[in-house]
Amino acid sequence: MNINQPDAWSASQYTKFENERNRPITDLLSHISLHGVNKAIDIGCGPGNSTQLLQAKFPAATVSGIDSSADMIAAAKKRMPDVAFDVADITHWNDNEFYDLIFANAVLQWVPDHVSLFPKFISKLNKGGTLAVQMPDNFEEPTHRLMREIAAEGLWKDKLLKASKRVAREGAEWYYTNLKDKVTTLDIWRTTYFHPLQGGAKAIVEWLKGTGLRPYLNALNDSEQLQFINKYEEELSKAYHIFDDGTVLLPFPRLFIIAVR
Numbered sequence: 001m002n003i004n005q006p007d008a009w010s011a012s013q014y015t016k017f018e019n020e021r022n023r024p025i026t027d028l029l030s031h032i033s034l035h036g037v038n039k040a041i042d043i044g045c046g047p048g049n050s051t052q053l054l055q056a057k058f059p060a061a062t063v064s065g066i067d068s069s070a071d072m073i074a075a076a077k078k079r080m081p082d083v084a085f086d087v088a089d090i091t092h093w094n095d096n097e098f099y100d101l102i103f104a105n106a107v108l109q110w111v112p113d114h115v116s117l118f119p120k121f122i123s124k125l126n127k128g129g130t131l132a133v134q135m136p137d138n139f140e141e142p143t144h145r146l147m148r149e150i151a152a153e154g155l156w157k158d159k160l161l162k163a164s165k166r167v168a169r170e171g172a173e174w175y176y177t178n179l180k181d182k183v184t185t186l187d188i189w190r191t192t193y194f195h196p197l198q199g200g201a202k203a204i205v206e207w208l209k210g211t212g213l214r215p216y217l218n219a220l221n222d223s224e225q226l227q228f229i230n231k232y233e234e235e236l237s238k239a240y241h242i243f244d245d246g247t248v249l250l251p252f253p254r255l256f257i258i259a260v261r
Contacts, residue, residue, distance in 0.1 A: 018049055020195045020207075024254050025050045025105050028134045029057045031187065031258055037061040037100045043090055044068075044107025048076030051083060054103055061100070066093060091117075100129045106211075106254075109135045109169060115178060118259075122182055125261040131183075133257040136211075137190060139168045141251065142239035143204060144212055150231050151216055156224050163219040175257055185260035192253040200248050201236040205229055207250065 037058040042051040045065030055063045066088040067073050076085045090111050102121050111117060121131050138144055151160040172188045180186050197203035209217070213232075217225050242248050 020193070021106070022049060022053065023193060024134050024191070024256075025053050027191065028103075028105060028132050028256055028258075029053060031256070032057070032101065032130055032132055033260075034058075034101060034128075034130055039097070039099050040101035040103060041065065041097075041099050042103045042105070043093065044104055044110075045076055045085065046072045046106075048079040048083070048085070050103065050105045051076060051085075052080060054101075055080070055083070058101070066090070098124055098126050098129075100126050102129070102131045104131070104133045106134055106136060108133060109139075114170070114175075118175075118179060119182055122179075122259060122261055127261060129261050131257070131259045131261075133259075135169060135255045135257075137169070137253040137255040138251075141253070142236070143208060143250075146235045146239065147208070147213060147216060147232060150228060150235065154227070154231070156220055156228065159219050159224075160216055163215045169255075172255065175255075179257075179259055183259040183261055185258075187256075187258040189256050190253060191256065192251055195250045195252060196247050197250055198247055200242040200246050201233045201240065203248060204236050204240065204250055205233050 038061060040054060040058060040061045040063045042054055042063065042065040045051045045067050046069075048065065051063060051065045055061070064084040064086070065073075065076055066086050067076070068087065068089045070087050073085050073087050076083070090107065091113075102125060104121075108114070108117070118131070125131060151157065151163065172190060176186060176188055195207075197207065199206070205213070213229075216228065220228060240248050240250070
């Protein structure tokens with residue numbers, strides 16, 4: 001994770017849906033064609049679930065991880081005590097090292113200035129090295145559209161005017177245009193996962209409490225948080241079909257990029 005509030009994220013909340021969150025990680029890893037990885041880094045490593053899968057894919061590699069959240073890094077160190085994890089802001093990350101693999105799962109949607117950021121990452125790759133990126137592409141999904149709309153109304157609207165650090169991202173064509181001349185191989189694709197969640201709209205709220213809702217909730221007091229969540233849950237229940245057994249099918253589109261230097 002990478003926002004301006006380094007301790008705004010909860011590792012325990014994030015890992016409530018770890019199996020579902022791991023699916024795009026394994027999909028991204030399966031498309032990496034590298035064999036001899038000596039040095040890899042997981043940027044925005046969160047609680048270390050992606051780092052663990054990365055290390056399993058490349059067991060001979062020296063793997064490290066960074067994240068702006070101290071809570072996430074503490075969880076990652078507990079999960080993988082032999083891996084070097086550090087608290088660091090991706091925006092200003094510059095350790096003067098070179099890597100065979102830079103892995104960025106579900107983090108760069110929070111980081112600005114991709115026109116400069118991606119070339120910076122590519123420049124830190126060894127020749128033949130890979131930049132592997134996965135970003136949620138759900139900014140216009142009801143989950144995120146509704147939280148923005150609710151934030152813009154009510155007594156909390158002034159507090160939440162600049163609460164979320166996430167902005168809409170460009171599509172695949174933009175990344176292709178800006179990266180194709182900087183790498184030898186470029187693979188971009190989009191996948192929509194449909195996650196069955198038990199508990200209807202409440203389950204969607206629990207999922208988003210670990211990610212997109214965090215910046216909004218962190219800006220509110222306890223009473224305001226409860227009001228916001230109640231309103232959000234009410235609107236979600238209208239936007240998503242809830243099956244008779246309480247299951248809701250949550251569509252989650254994600255954008256994948258693999259760039260080889």
